Amino acid sequence: MGSRRRVASGGVSVLCVGQATLDHVLAIGDDLVVGRKHRADDHHVVGGGLAANAAVTVARLGGSATLVSSIGDDDTGEVVIAGLLAEGVDTCLVQRARGLDTPFSAVIVSAEGTRTIVNHTAAELFECSCPDLEAVDCDAVLVDGRWPAGSRDALTLARRRNVPGVVDVDRSVADGECRRTLFGLASHLVFSEDALCDITGGSSPADGLRRVARDTGAHVSVTLGERGVVWLDGDDIRSLDAFDVAVVDTAGAGDAFHGAFALSLGEGAGEETAFRFAAAAAALKCTRHGARAGIPDRAAVEELLVRRAAPIGVAVP
Secondary structure (H helix, E strand, O other), rough: OOOOOOOOHOOOOEEEOOOOOOEEEEEEEEOOOOOOOEEEEEEEEEEHHHHHHHHHHHOOOEEEEEEEEEOOHHHHHHHHHHHHHHOEEEEEEEEEEOOOOHHHHHHHHOOOOOOEEEOOOHHHHOOOOOOOOOOOOOOOOEEEEOOOOHHHHHHHHHHOOOOEEEEEEEOOOOOOOHHHHHHHHOEEEEEEEHHHHHHHHHOOHHHHHHHHHHOOOOOOEHHHHOEEEEEEEEEEEEEEEEOOOOOOOOOOOHHHHHHHHHHHHHHOHHHHHHHHHHHHHHHHHOOOOOOOHHHHHHHHHHHHHOOOOOEEEOOOO
């Protein structure tokens, strides 16, 4: 990306593009078993969505976040907007689609903190064009791939301005043409483990990253949950262990990771520093209940970074 001056966190703006939802979170006292009735010990309703939660993460960590998304013109959409505004996220580029429902999810959290998500999003919601982004001030761009046109326009903007363009690559980035476009425009591709497996045919994380690197000039990495994060550094595979914390709820951990990673890159940090910062944010989120409620602030992340230095090494997982 070229050298850039490190900027204080308050001056860094991240443009987040993708999905915003309203989540119904149900906590159960045992493991989820398909076909069996479960009793929820707790239920709450909160805003969610990959890009939306990443934007909230940026704001909580001291950055300036703008969300570009498409939601319905229903009452659910009003709740989503209100929740984002309360977090300090700029929603001026969130479009309201006439006659369509705002995306919503049922999130089931087991006693061990694992999550199962069932989402409903109208297919037509992201068939619209993206609003004009030229007037948007941003030091980094993060897209979740849910909105092909929006992702393309945002990553193109990042390229023109020579700022990081990060893609959260999960299974939603399945269409071959969409994937080729994003891989060609991004500066950083951060894969989920299952998405990397699907795209590369079930190879190991190390082999998968090397295969993906043949088709993109972007920096490539993969998050492995409690096993940390792995990335390609030249010919070497480098790894960062996850922070050892008491996990109570993993919902939203990936969103926190991606938001923190994009913010750190926008501040001028290198990948290694940005991964460590993102891993700390994700770890702290896992120690707290609620996907959005559990997102930490900057002071908590920096305290964890001082207390527990997760080792970085050269490894082939």
